Amino acid sequence: MYILQESLFSFEELQKLESKERLPIFFSSIDLRPYAKDLRNSSPRGADGHCRQGILRALLAAPLENIDTFTGLHHRLDVDLRFRYQCGLRLDRKAPSIATLSRVFSELTNKGLAKRLFEDLVAQCKQEGIIDGSHVAIDSAAINAYEKKQPKRKSELTGNANWGAKFDSFGNKAKWFGYKLHLAVDTASELPMALSVTPAHVNDGDMAPTLMEQVATGTKVKFFMLDAGYDQLKNYEAARNVKAQAIIPMNLRNEKEPPAGMTSSGTPCCSMGFAMTYWGADGDQLKFRCPHATGKVDCPLGMAACSSSNYGMVVKVDTKSDLRRYSSPHRDTKRWKELYNERTSVERCNSRLKRYLTADALHVWGIQKVTTHQYLNAIVLLASALAMARQSKRAAA
Template identity: 50%
Template sequence: MYIRQKPLFSFDTLMQYQPKTRLAMVFESIDLHPLLKTLPIKSIRGPKGYSSAALIKAFLAMRLCSIPTVTLLVERLKTDLVFRYECGFSLEQPVPSLATFSRFFQKIAETDSLQVLFSALVDTAIQDKVISGEVVAIDASAIDSYEKPVPKKELNSNGDSATWGAKLDTHGNQHVWFGYKLHLAVDTKSELPIAVKVTPANRNDVTQAIPLMDEIKHQPKYYCMDMGYDAKDVYQAAYERQAQAIIPLNRRKEKLPPEGMDENRTPTCSMGYPMVYWGCEREKGILKFRCPHVCGKVNCPNGSAWCSPSNYGLVIKKKVEDDPRSFCTPHRGTREWEKLYAERTSVERAFSRLKEQLGANTVRVQGIKKVTAHLMLCCIALLAGTIAVNRQIHQQKAA
């Protein structure tokens, strides 16, 4: 006859002596209190149910561990006791069912709880100096719908359903999809999202630029965007926020540049030569251009005296406030401008991480509210994971 001896330590006690896993370190970097305050208060009657904190941790673990479906998440919770413990579920209680997760996901999709948590993590990343916030890149990416594609004439006109979208890729080929668009504002230093918007696929990218700017608490110095965002309202919005929009000009089939300027909106002299950019007064928003002949850039047949009797040559000053689209600091086409615009590619790498590593391209829910919740969970997981890794690095250096 064999008698099984009771364990000397409980599972919880044993876990306290184990090295912290990656998942545990990520959860330590997340303060769930702002999210829990936004959720509806549970009724005092009926069963207590499962902890909201544990359920939201399970959804984040699903993204961090690349678990594609909730069905597989439930199976992982049943078979992996360490995983279940780190998510915050009691080992004595049954694992939440698929229906429980579905109802909770519906609840958080109907509230702004995930947006509140996302904003709190952005603030934490700024405090930890993970996010610089000086240069921000804005762009949009296609998100395929889990819903069945329908012809354009049968689409719902309420503006919130999945629609057909079309966009040119980096090679100039047109990509068509049925679903939504994920619009991101990304800190170029850390390549982390700081503002998120989700729209139907047929929504123009430029319509979400200003709403993304409005979501950013700590206003940057520069906004980098591609040619699709070349609109006067975007430049004006950036200028009003004491920032500069770094956007290539979209010629829109114009045959000739405006009179007195070249294609980069550089003023030209009386002989038609582009003048030399000679710096700017950033605080006043004034750009200075000098005579190209005096600066040695061209050999003007009329010399510099034709435009100005001064030995310094002709000088033209332009104010950014007069035309924020044409004039910017630094001036479009200069090395400094090109260097800033090159940082725009950080948003592409953010999209790549969200889709390839965190499941942003494997949407298994329908409706824009649930799709938004799915994508917000992906962004929250990316933020929390980066904050946790940064803190671990600092702890190792301090040790």
């Protein structure tokens, strides 16, 4: 738990350091040699003579230093010799050109190396106890495109940027042209565990099952927290398939009224119409007791009209009978609300990616390159958490 708590603020702590101190700490957490090896051309150092590992380090340092263009990165490498040296690039040569930086970025994209590095870092964070993974929050964020705006119908044919709309936390409808970043985040560390990028018009609920499956590979997830926009049966089923529970508020716009004898939150009603009292779960069975017997209401008929037992009438509900309506823990409970409140971790992760890094400062186009750009930003968060956790361990030793 000590490391988990440390990782909550490690990235902000790293940001407070000067660049000359921040970069060595950051690079200490990742070994880029296996990935740089796959970037090399047939020539040992590449046709342009620049070390591929150095360029890869520079591409990762860019979002950390809030550099969002290849032009800006080239300029920083050209004028800041310390920065170039810390990236592992030679000082007796000119800085890599804009074209070289762009070409290596394209190689990262074509060979899927950014995704591989991301997944390897997630695995390392799990091994070192930084990522727990038992509670996961899922949500999407709007990403504005660096592409020429087109009519929606024409954009759908390209599979790249498109028009999207979303309601903010105040109920205002926001429109944008670009993409959606879909994130699955460990709620304890607030670190990303899986991500995907889609055109902005893609429905959030369509992407959740894939993210759940990716996260659950090698991780025992207990709960997935999602907002009401994901209130679709397939998302409850996807969570159930990986032996987890989806915690999603019911979107009452999807139904006119609850089934007879049931509240909108899935609580059975007694014969007098009172909501019964939730009394715990036994496996897939939810147990509800007479509300008069539990002191929740003062029924004019007492318990005798419904049950001859002093315990009062009991109703059991099988959660498998309606995965969307029934949840364990039950929707009306304090525990359910506590779990749902953990969903804000994905919002904070999205905020870090946009506010401190360059997730929403695109200067590449096409969904594949945009995805690589998002992976590089997510890698910075993971590597930062690893670096600060290891530094804390060394300091405590």
